[in-house]
Amino acid sequence: MKALVYHGPRNVTIDKVPDAKIEKPTDVVVKITTTNICGSDLHMYEGRTNVENGKILGHENLGEVIEVGNAVETVKKGDYVCLPFNVACGFCENCERGLTGACLTVNPGTAGGAYGFAGMGPWSGGQAELLRVPYADFNCLQLPPDGKDKQDDYVMLADIFPTGWHATRLAGLTPGDSIVIYGAGPVGLILNPAVEPVQTGAGNAATGPLG
Ligand SMILES: [Zn+2]
Ligand SMILES: [Zn+2]
Incomplete structure (x- = not known):
C-alpha cells in the first residue's frame, strides 16, 4: 500500500509499505477514504518530537471496513467508520472510568495510544491506503447510512470536535x-x-x- 512515512524533520514521503492487515482477532482493516492533516502532525513534521523514522503518520481517519477479525462482534465489512484518534482497549481501569486517552493496555509501560503519533504506542497512522484498527468494537465509530456521502463532515469526529x-x-x-x-x-x-x-x-x- 502507499502511505505517508516520516523520515526526519521536514522529510516525509509517500512510500510503498506492506499492507496493513489483521494481526489479532479483535482487529479490522479499514480502507481509508478521508483523513485530515492535524496541527499536531506538524509537531512531528517540524522535528519537535521523538517520533521514530519510518512511522506512518495520520490520526484523523475515516473509511470503509474491508476485513474483520474473528472476534469482532459489531463492526461489519462495508461499514463506514470514523476512528477517533485515541487507540483504547475499552476494558482497563482508565477506560472504564472514561479516561480512554490514558488507556493502560495499548501503550505498554506508559498510558495512552494513538494512530501514527510520537510516544503513543506502536500504532500506524491512516495517511495511508489501509489502516489496522485494534479493539475494533471499541475504537470504530460506525456511521449512519449517510456516512459515505458526508464523510468530509463525519471525519471531524476523529479529533477536532470530540x-x-x-x-x-x-x-x-x-x-x-x-x-x-x-x-x-x-x-x-x-x-x-x-x-x-x-x-x-x-x-x-x-x-x-x-x-
Ligand atoms: Zn488531530
Ligand atoms: Zn484501556
Missing part, C-alpha cells in the same frame, strides 16, 4: 458557565461557536497531546 467536547466534560462545564479558553485554535473555537475569539497566537485548547 477533543473540544471532551475538554468540557472533564472540566465539568454546564450550560451558562463562563470559561476562558487559552489558545483558541480550531479545537478551542469549537467549544463555543458563539464566543467572539480573541487572537492570542497559534495553538489549540486541546486537552491531550493531540488536537
